[in-house]
Amino acid sequence: MTTETVVSGAAGGLEAALPTTLFRFATAGSVDDGKSTLVGRLLHDSKAILADQLDAVARTSADRGFGGEKGGIDLALLTDGLRAEREQGITIDVAYRYFATDRRSFILADCPGHVQYTKNTVTGASTADAVVVLIDARKGVLEQTRRHLSVLQLLRVAHVIVAVNKIDLVDFSESVFRGIEADVQQVGRELGLGSDGISDLLVVPVSALDGDNVVERSERTPWYTGPALLEVLETLPAADELESHLESFRFPVQLVIRPQGALAPDAVAAGLDVEAYRDYRAYAGQITEGSVKVGDQVSVLTPGQDPRTTTVVGIDFAGASLEEAAAPQSVAIRLADEFDVARGDTIAAAGTVREASADLYAALCWLSPKPLREGQKVLVKHGTRTVQAMVRSVSGKLDLSTFKLEGASNLELNDIGHAQLRLAAPLPLENYLHHRRTGAFLVIDPLDGNTLAAGLVKDHPGDHEDERYSI
Amino acid sequence: MSTYLSEETQVTDAAVSTRLSSLDTLESEAIHIIREVVAEFEKPALLFSGGKDSVVMLHLATKAFWPGKVPFPVLHVDTGHNFPEVIEFRDRTVERLGLKLVVGSVQEFIDRGELAERADGTRNPLQTVPLLDAIQQNKFDAVFGGGRRDEDKARAKERILSLRDEFGQWDPRNQRPELWNLYNGRHTVGQHVRAFPISNWTELDIWRYIERENIELPGLYYAHEREVFARDGMWRAVGEVSQPRPDEEVITKTVRYRTVGDMSCTGAVESNAFTVSDVVVEVAASTLTERGATRADDRISEAAMEDRKKDGYF
Numbered sequence: 012m013t014t015e016t017v018v019s020g021a022a023g024g025l026e027a028a029l030p031t032t033l034f035r036f037a038t039a040g041s042v043d044d045g046k047s048t049l050v051g052r053l054l055h056d057s058k059a060i061l062a063d064q065l066d067a068v069a070r071t072s073a074d075r076g077f078g079g080e081k082g083g084i085d086l087a088l089l090t091d092g093l094r095a096e097r098e099q100g101i102t103i104d105v106a107y108r109y110f111a112t113d114r115r116s117f118i119l120a121d122c123p124g125h126v127q128y129t130k131n132t133v134t135g136a137s138t139a140d141a142v143v144v145l146i147d148a149r150k151g152v153l154e155q156t157r158r159h160l161s162v163l164q165l166l167r168v169a170h171v172i173v174a175v176n177k178i179d180l181v182d183f184s185e186s187v188f189r190g191i192e193a194d195v196q197q198v199g200r201e202l203g204l205g206s207d208g209i210s211d212l213l214v215v216p217v218s219a220l221d222g223d224n225v226v227e228r229s230e231r232t233p234w235y236t237g238p239a240l241l242e243v244l245e246t247l248p249a250a251d252e253l254e255s256h257l258e259s260f261r262f263p264v265q266l267v268i269r270p271q272g273a274l275a276p277d278a279v280a281a282g283l284d285v286e287a288y289r290d291y292r293a294y295a296g297q298i299t300e301g302s303v304k305v306g307d308q309v310s311v312l313t314p315g316q317d318p319r320t321t322t323v324v325g326i327d328f329a330g331a332s333l334e335e336a337a338a339p340q341s342v343a344i345r346l347a348d349e350f351d352v353a354r355g356d357t358i359a360a361a362g363t364v365r366e367a368s369a370d371l372y373a374a375l376c377w378l379s380p381k382p383l384r385e386g387q388k389v390l391v392k393h394g395t396r397t398v399q400a401m402v403r404s405v406s407g408k409l410d411l412s413t414f415k416l417e418g419a420s421n422l423e424l425n426d427i428g429h430a431q432l433r434l435a436a437p438l439p440l441e442n443y444l445h446h447r448r449t450g451a452f453l454v455i456d457p458l459d460g461n462t463l464a465a466g467l468v469k470d471h472p473g474d475h476e477d478e479r480y481s482i
Numbered sequence: 483m484s485t486y487l488s489e490e491t492q493v494t495d496a497a498v499s500t501r502l503s504s505l506d507t508l509e510s511e512a513i514h515i516i517r518e519v520v521a522e523f524e525k526p527a528l529l530f531s532g533g534k535d536s537v538v539m540l541h542l543a544t545k546a547f548w549p550g551k552v553p554f555p556v557l558h559v560d561t562g563h564n565f566p567e568v569i570e571f572r573d574r575t576v577e578r579l580g581l582k583l584v585v586g587s588v589q590e591f592i593d594r595g596e597l598a599e600r601a602d603g604t605r606n607p608l609q610t611v612p613l614l615d616a617i618q619q620n621k622f623d624a625v626f627g628g629g630r631r632d633e634d635k636a637r638a639k640e641r642i643l644s645l646r647d648e649f650g651q652w653d654p655r656n657q658r659p660e661l662w663n664l665y666n667g668r669h670t671v672g673q674h675v676r677a678f679p680i681s682n683w684t685e686l687d688i689w690r691y692i693e694r695e696n697i698e699l700p701g702l703y704y705a706h707e708r709e710v711f712a713r714d715g716m717w718r719a720v721g722e723v724s725q726p727r728p729d730e731e732v733i734t735k736t737v738r739y740r741t742v743g744d745m746s747c748t749g750a751v752e753s754n755a756f757t758v759s760d761v762v763v764e765v766a767a768s769t770l771t772e773r774g775a776t777r778a779d780d781r782i783s784e785a786a787m788e789d790r791k792k793d794g795y796f
Contacts, residue, residue, distance in 0.1 A: 031503065031504050032501050032502070032503060032504055032507070033502075033504040033507045033508070063770050104639050104654060104655070104657060105639070106635075106638040106639050107631045107638055107639075107681070107682070108632075108638065109631070109632045109682075109684045111684075111686075115504075116504040116684075116687075118682055130659055131659075133659070133661065134659040134660060134661060137661040137662045138661075138662060138663070249501065251501065252501055265514070265517040265518060265521050266517055266520065266521045268547060268548075268549075268550055269550075270549055270550035270551070273550060273551050274549050274550065274551065275544060275547070275548060275549055275550060275551050275552070275579065275580070276551070276578065276579060276580040277544065277578050277579055278548060278549050280578075283549060288549050291549060295517055295546070295547075296514075296517070297510060297511075297513075297514040297663070299663075327548070328545070328548075329544070329545035329546075329548045330548055330549070339502070339507060339510055339511070340502065340506070340510050341509075341510040341511075341513040341514050341517070341546070343548075354521050378659050390668075392664055392666065395518075395521070447662075448662065448663070451661070451662045451664065452664070453661060453664050453666055455666055455668060459670065460666070460668030460669055460670060461658060461666075461668075462658045462659055462661070462666050465659070465661045465662075
């Protein structure tokens with residue numbers, strides 16, 4: 012077997028290629044829509060598969076008689092993971108893959124569609140800049156497609172790309188593709204996906220098996236004038252490009268850096284002024300939204316206290332002093348006033364945060380086999396703070412195929428529903444619709460510590476509720 | 483870190499008007515995870531072998547807590563077959579950063595009869611027992627590792643915070659969903675968590691970062707002359723625990739190591755990459771994975787890593 016040698020962007024083009032930016036995307040699909048083949052094709056054609064991996068797959072393909080006498084490689088095997096998955100021919104869990112082009116480094120969350128698809132799709136979509144949803148061109152939009160799109164709309168994924176796969180099996184028919192495209196856009200309109208000013212919805216005809224429109228545009232679909240899938244992924248703006256300049260500064264404090272004389276010996280050896288750092292105190296964290304500059308007015312939000320306003324006097328990062336910093340940078344912030352600030356507090360741009368609340372209205376994606384009941388005690392992790400909470404009521408669950416809310420008093424695995432929780436301490440909650448980080452939280456089981464649900468903060472009833480968010 | 487500034491303000495180009503580079507994004511993500519674990523666990527430790535991934539991990543930890551000290555000890559599981567220059571590097575690094583070093587010794591377990599030498603002489607799989615023993619003895623509730631998801635298909639399914647039961651076992655079918663950047667490290671008595679802050683880095687990211695940050699590594703990562711012999715399609719160094727059989731010819735070659743593990747199972751590759759930038763170019767152009775090229779222990783079967791991980795391996 013021949014193998015190609017050089018990863019694209021390597022060696023000769025290396026200098027020109029740096030620095031690349033990161034783009035995270037996830038794939039979601041139904042059973043047998045060829046998702047593994049598509050992922051294998053993307054990895055193979057972008058030269059992310061190395062010779063020893065390809066050899067192993069070629070041997071297995073031959074053992075299983077793939078491609079008949081002609082031979083050939085079953086690209087789906089490239090994404091095979093665990094022994095149990097190979098034995099049962101299924102995919103159990105989200106797997107992460109890595110590849111790069113000259114423009115971008117990609118992190119791909121490969122989400123299986125078989126079991127627990129909601130759990131896997133929610134997990135993959137929570138960090139994704141884009142999600143690729145697969146449809147079999149012979150089958151068109153299925154109920155599971157509607158469910159996937161519904162979850163992606165709820166999680167506010169910026170870019171949804173529907174890949175209409177196996178276009179070779181419908182003889183590269185434009186009319187078949189246009190029909191599916193129209194159905195997808197219709198579902199998008201029902202959901203507000205692609206027409207809400209937040210997300211966009213693209214449809215691309217592909218053959219993962221043969222590579223049409225995956226990395227290169229295909230001559231076999233002359234009626235399709237749009238970009239190939241990889242071109243789309245290379246050029247879409249990442250979520251933080253779309254968001255950071257629009258959002259106000261938010262910074263959950265992870266810990267306080269206060270060495271009190273216990274300075275790093277290597278820093279001291281490199282000439283750190285020990286006296287100047289004797290009273291050093293800075294708040295370490297990752298900027299979740301927006302940006303901050305030295306001299307900015309900020310509020311420190313501590314549960315149960317009124318916001319305290321002060322000035323940023325320093326933004327430090329490992330020996331460098333920055334003038335400004337933006338999401339998603341990890342930094343340490345120094346403030347003008349010596350407040351008592353601790354883990355779990357949030358530093359935010361002054362005057363941009365509404366009052367903290369102990370009443371939490373939310374959409375919950377239930378990810379545990381243990382059902383949610385009214386009256387149940389749980390833990391809520393929001394930012395860097397974990398508080399106790401009680402489930403006051405479940406107000407309904409979503410029918411993902413009709414997008415209607417149905418009455419329900421409990422939630423089970425893979426359900427998405429609405430609930431009201433009472434928190435033991437007020438949190439600076441923000442609507443997930445506009446705050447993909449500060450509007451997100453985890454529901455945790457206090458007994459065994461397992462994650463029960465992904466939570467999305469909704470506005471309080473009576474506040475100005477955004478129509479688009481009421482599903 | 484090349485410079486430490488105290489009073490002067492330095493304006494860096496990183497940030498704000500342009501998007502962070504992928505290396506800066508990965509660095510910020512790793513530092514966020516390291517800080518979360520330190521804030522939420524009683525007694526973390528960092529696995530430190532002197533290998534490049536653990537060296538990068540330690541470098542990230544120094545940046546996360548600057549100007550304070552790294553607030554946890556480092557843990558090394560010594561197979562007794564390590565390269566002497568790597569042990570020397572380990573000790574020097576620990577000294578430089580003022581860290582506490584905890585060593586779990588495979589040799590001691592063998593001497594006490596609690597572990598048996600394998601027929602193939604490989605000691606990498608034997609590290610699990612001393613590792614779990616050290617975790618238990620020292621009551622570590624979180625252990626940082628330099629594992630990366632691009633290394634292996636079992637690691638591709640690993641969580642950033644990965645729960646281990648009383649026996650140190652990994653249960654890939656029953657993992658917690660990991661959502662947004664909210665990490666759930668809750669565990670019960672007897673359980674511990676493995677934390678992998680550089681999960682999302684590739685081998686090439688590691689090398690570009692080593693180059694950018696000017697991080698020192700053991701010399702055997704760079705091309706040097708060494709007496710080697712061919713075995714299992716790899717170049718093996720001649721050493722105390724790695725002797726050629728009569729039919730294996732010893733020759734001197736210019737080689738380097740892509741991974742640094744146990745001498746009995748780690749192979750060298752022919753290379754003229756004498757500097758870090760040479761290595762970046764070489765890795766970018768490589769047609770073999772680092773484990774496929776250099777690790778006998780991962781060639782045992784398709785599921786070698788998966789099986790070791792389920793038993794509590796790194």
